[in-house]
Amino acid sequence: MNVLVIGNGGREHAIIAALAKSPTVDKIYCMKGNAGIAELAECVDVDYLDLKAVGDWVDAHKDVEYTVIAPDDPLALGLADELESRGHRVFGPNKKAAEIEASKSFAKNLMKKYGIPTAAYETFDDYEKALAYVEKGKFPVVLKADGLALGKGVLICENLEQAKAGLKQIMLDKAFGAAGNTVVVEEFLTGKEFTPGEEVSVLTFTDGKTIVPMLASCDHKRALDGDKGLNTGGMGTFTPCPFYDDEISDEVMNKILLPTVRAMNAEGRPFKGVLYFGLMRTPDGMKVVEYNSRFGDPETQVVLPMLKTDLMEIFQAVTDERLADIDIEWESGACVCVVLASGGYPQSYAKGKEIIIGDLDKDVFVYHAGTKREGGVLKTNGGRVLNVCAKGKTIAEAREKAYKNVEKIHFDGMQYRKDIGIKYNAKG
Numbered sequence: 105m106n107v108l109v110i111g112n113g114g115r116e117h118a119i120i121a122a123l124a125k126s127p128t129v130d131k132i133y134c135m136k137g138n139a140g141i142a143e144l145a146e147c148v149d150v151d152y153l154d155l156k157a158v159g160d161w162v163d164a165h166k167d168v169e170y171t172v173i174a175p176d177d178p179l180a181l182g183l184a185d186e187l188e189s190r191g192h193r194v195f196g197p198n199k200k201a202a203e204i205e206a207s208k209s210f211a212k213n214l215m216k217k218y219g220i221p222t223a224a225y226e227t228f229d230d231y232e233k234a235l236a237y238v239e240k241g242k243f244p245v246v247l248k249a250d251g252l253a254l255g256k257g258v259l260i261c262e263n264l265e266q267a268k269a270g271l272k273q274i275m276l277d278k279a280f281g282a283a284g285n286t287v288v289v290e291e292f293l294t295g296k297e298f299t300p301g302e303e304v305s306v307l308t309f310t311d312g313k314t315i316v317p318m319l320a321s322c323d324h325k326r327a328l329d330g331d332k333g334l335n336t337g338g339m340g341t342f343t344p345c346p347f348y349d350d351e352i353s354d355e356v357m358n359k360i361l362l363p364t365v366r367a368m369n370a371e372g373r374p375f376k377g378v379l380y381f382g383l384m385r386t387p388d389g390m391k392v393v394e395y396n397s398r399f400g401d402p403e404t405q406v407v408l409p410m411l412k413t414d415l416m417e418i419f420q421a422v423t424d425e426r427l428a429d430i431d432i433e434w435e436s437g438a439c440v441c442v443v444l445a446s447g448g449y450p451q452s453y454a455k456g457k458e459i460i461i462g463d464l465d466k467d468v469f470v471y472h473a474g475t476k477r478e479g480g481v482l483k484t485n486g487g488r489v490l491n492v493c494a495k496g497k498t499i500a501e502a503r504e505k506a507y508k509n510v511e512k513i514h515f516d517g518m519q520y521r522k523d524i525g526i527k528y529n530a531k532g
């Protein structure tokens with residue numbers, strides 16, 4: 105079978121690497137791909153936010169039997185609907201289901217209505233009202249632009265002055281564009297043992313009936329060591345999550361995963377695809393920080409390498425709503441991913457810097473996030489550039505291996521966190 109994967113980043117590279125191992129997958133296309141993906145897939149230069157153009161391309165390529173939509177924005181625009189309406193098989197939720205990520209106010213209202221634990225909140229589309237509410241409230245307070253904002257539309261404000269500036273930035277200056285027409289003002293959650301809060305990413309496969317969690321992983325969202333600096337798309341990940349034991353996993357299944365699947369069905373928005381739960385362990389139990397309607401980036405880069413089951417078989421089972429019939433198996437041990445980013449990310453950064461990759465250990469894998477090849481030379485082409493990933497028996501072993509290989513990679517302005525895999529007492 106030939107498969108098309110939509111997306112450009114490290115997540116897509118990891119998905120394609122897993123699909124390339126499938127005995128049922130012959131050829132992979134990627135729209136648009138990057139220099140690393142080009143080694144495994146034929147890259148297609150079509151703008152995937154142009155739904156008609158994607159539909160026309162898939163119609164014209166009769167050999168493509170299945171399309172995987174990885175990023176949030178084409179899902180939010182309705183690319184799954186577009187392709188399905190033309191009779192194609194797709195992995196990814198339709199537009200109505202993808203709203204669970206695309207609108208934070210939709211997600212918060214869903215959780216309130218169905219009793220799914222999350223931070224207390226109010227939503228506002230009027231700046232003056234939002235300001236009056238914040239003036240009476242507690243600090244820190246969390247401000248979230250309602251729509252998609254590349255993981256950057258969340259501001260944690262320590263005091264009134266910051267909150268005023270934040271509301272202005274989101275609602276008046278429209279720093280995140282139309283995403284800021286509505287703002288969610290949220291209670292700040294703290295961790296049970298560690299500060300800042302203990303977060304875990306639980307990606308799941310669901311066909312709208314059955315929900316199967318993948319291995320839990322931890323992201324490092326802030327740009328700098330010690331969780332300092334601005335929020336980013338994610339600077340590194342590791343799995344397993346040290347505090348995510350069987351008891352927590354059961355609590356999450358019963359209070360969060362299953363209720364969310366049921367809630368989406370009750371709302372007439374059955375979710376089929378990867379539903380990602382960003383969770384926090386708080387003194388009052390596990391709470392939802394965010395939903396995503398897709399694989400996480402860079403969580404996917406540590407989770408999929410641990411998958412023993414054929415990913416294409418899982419995708420097909422989700423499409424056909426027979427996820428309950430298959431067993432999904434995982435390797436034991438750990439995996440760590442260190443993101444190498446361009447200097448300046450998540451704010452402005454230069455592109456087109458030459459990347460030198462030395463002789464890496466054989467069992468280390470480098471997923472490309474923002475790269476291109478120009479005249480045979482590998483160059484940077486985005487904020488997050490490369491993901492250096494390694495497995496080990498323990499997190500400590502995996503991180504040591506990953507960092508040893510990071511040192512063999514260079515480009516001008518390269519920045520990365522030195523503390524990926526060191527939190528929540530991660531040992532193994």
Ligand code: AMP
Pocket residue numbers: 223246248255256258260290291292293294301303325335382393394
């Ligand atoms: P989000 O895009 O909603 O995942 O938010 C980005 C990051 O902001 C999260 O990963 C958390 O680290 C932090 N955050 C979001 N909401 C809250 C909250 N209510 N309390 C504490 N931290 C939060």
Ligand code: GLY
Pocket residue numbers: 255323337338396399400401402403
């Ligand atoms: N790593 C966070 C995300 O994919 O949204």
